[in-house]
Amino acid sequence: MALDDLQKAYLWRVIGDFSVARIRLKERRDEAEDTITSAKVPLAASDGRRKVDMVAVLSDYRQTNRAxxxxxxxxxxxxxxxxxxxxxxxxxxxxxxPSLLIQNGTFKAPSINEWAMLKEHQATLEAIFPAVGRIELSAENPLNYFGTGFLVAPDLILTNRHVAQFFIRGDGDLTLRSDLRPQIDYAQEYQVDRSQIAAIKQAKLVDNYWDLAVLQVEWGEQGPPCLPLCLAGSPPPDLKNGLVATVGYPALDRRRSDSISLQMQIFEGVFDKKRIAPGYTLGRADFQSFGHKVKALQHDCSTLGGNSGSCIYSLDSKAVIGLHFAGLYLIANYAVPTWELVNNPTLKAFGLQFV
Incomplete structure (x- = not known):
């Protein structure tokens, strides 16, 4: 995998202090080497306890040396x-x-690197998880999963225009296709046998500028899973290097055959399930969207195609500051800045809350 100049710049930024990165890599290699040389850990244990696979340790040792x-x-x-x-x-x-799995409404924050500080924000982040769901079709349909959406009013979700276009008739027609039954499941967590489904009944808005759509949902007797999320009505204090997290459902991107192995390693082979991915804002940049140039919000959280429609939550502002809609491989991700929507009369009429 050869890296172009933009991808190198991305790695330089993410790595940060090279001396610290080198120390961490050497510690990782030394740990693997100690396991190999001591040969104290068998491949499997008859008593069922979890044991380290020596093949995996050897692979990690070689990979760390290459790194x-x-x-x-x-x-x-x-x-x-x-x-x-x-x-x-x-x-x-x-x-x-990292992209961390959400299970039973919680996640395990890293214990040693820069993201150990997520523990301080755990309660705040876990409060928004129930508002985020996977947009899909009913279980009997083989084309099951399209993206992510999140609750912005008691019966409205925000997602991307390109997600909604899978099941509406056309750009000028907000009617759902009669042959499909779209829904949103606010659970879909890894190894958790639980669902919380609302039927998608109508497209209320498909924006003609931003990659944005508002969909109306119908709850059963249980009602909505939580209060709607608030949107930032003004730019965050740190438009660059602001601490954010995406919540969504990353899906394996098979369009890039050269990156499948990388995706499998970063996401540990688990896709289409609810995750939180921390990162930073990178300012704003021009991006081509539906035939015209928009001034998108950039961020560097780890995302894949299924993250389309994910919320970008600011841990500084304590509000959603962006609607993720696109990414360029190992360069940057792009989101609709919510403060650009604050004067939209249609969204105001829908009751979206800006703070």
Whole structure:
């Protein structure tokens, strides 16, 4: 996997302090080496206790060595070879921009790296999880999953225009296709046998500028899972380097055959389930969307295609500051800035709350 200049710049930014990254990589390698040389851990245990797979340890040792070589190359302004570049990218992204599984409404924050501080925000983040759901079709339909949406009014969800277009008749027609039964499931957590489904009944708005759609949902007797999320009505205090997190349902992107192995490592082979991914805002940048240029909010959380429609939640503002709609591989992700919507009369009439 050769890296172009923009991708190298992305890695430089995510790595941050190269000396710290080198120390962490060497500690990781030494830990694997100790396990290998001590040979104290068998491949399996008859008593059922979890044991380390030595094949996996050897693989991790080799990958970490490649990552150290790639780091040395980047520091010297040289191009790392393909395997070394991929090894460094996989390790750095998994640790520096993790995507954490949400199970039973909670998540396990990292204990040692920069994201250990997520524990301080755990209650705040867990309060927004119930408002985020997976947009899909009824279970009998093989084309089951389209993206993410989140609650912005008691019976309204916000998602992307390109997600809604899977099941509406056309740009000028907000009617749902009669052959499909779209729904949103606010659970869909890994290894959790639970669902909380609302039927999508109508498209209330498909925006002609932003990649944005508002869908009306119908709850059963249980009602909505939580209060709607509030949207930021003004830019966050730190438009660059602001602490944010996305909540959504990343899906394996098979369009990039050169990155499937990387995706499998970062997401540990688990896709289409609810996750939280922390990161930082990168300011605003022009992006082509539906034939015209928009000034999108950039962020660097780890996302995949199924994150379309995810909320970008600011831990500084304590509000949603963006609607994720696109990403460029190892460069940046793009979102609709919510404060650009504050004067939209249609959204105001719908009762969306801006703070």
């Amino acid at each position: 150290i070589n790639a780091l040395t190359s980047l520091e010297s302004n040289h191009e790392p070879d393909g395997e070394e570049g991929q090894a460094l990218t996989a390790i750095i992204l998994k640790e520096s921009r």
